[in-house]
Amino acid sequence: AQKITQTQPGMFVQEKEAVTLDCTYDTSDPSYGLFWYKQPSSGEMIFLIYQGSYDQQNATEGRYSLNFQKARKSANLVISASQLGDSAMYFCAMRPYYNQGGKLIFGQGTELSVKP
């Protein structure tokens, strides 16, 4: 079964510190993509970062990096130098590339609160 698990319903981090949001996945597809999205309280879904299953290096986008450990089936998001504006829900998602169309499978999300 295709599944994304985010075990941290809520997290707190001090402003300017780094934080890691956990994500594990389960798939039998040999090729897939892993994504992180941010959903502020206003509701929109903002794409943050993408990692392909065959990518050798971990993806980075500004203050966001994805710690991809294929053997452990984990794709943790690391946010460096947290800012107050990072307070939001964060969703990990997976897209299997075979026989699944193009759908994204989402985890339940982690609510991040950044403290001043």
Place this chain on the structure above:
Amino acid sequence: DSGVTQTPKHLITATGQRVTLRCSPRSGDLSVYWYQQSLDQGLQFLIQYYNGEERAKGNILERFSAQQFPDLHSELNLSSLELGDSALYFCASSVDGSPGPQHFGDGTRLSIL
């Protein structure tokens, strides 16, 4: 700004009614996806269209239908609405064939009274 436009932003209606949600994808994107976000079910994939044709179906109720038009905009039709249909409905688009991300619109918040 993701480039994906959804209208309306908010919709309030009553049980038994029918509504239409509209989505314009990013320029150049051929695939449109519809997702439903509710408190109990989380984010669920409903349906995907590619260049006017249905590509994949998820947990979409028979009361719901969608289509993609020649100009690539898409509409999601929800009929015989029930209280449980209250949710945030997202449209996303992507360049099909690319392994990259889907870009989401701001969503339509549907409230059934």
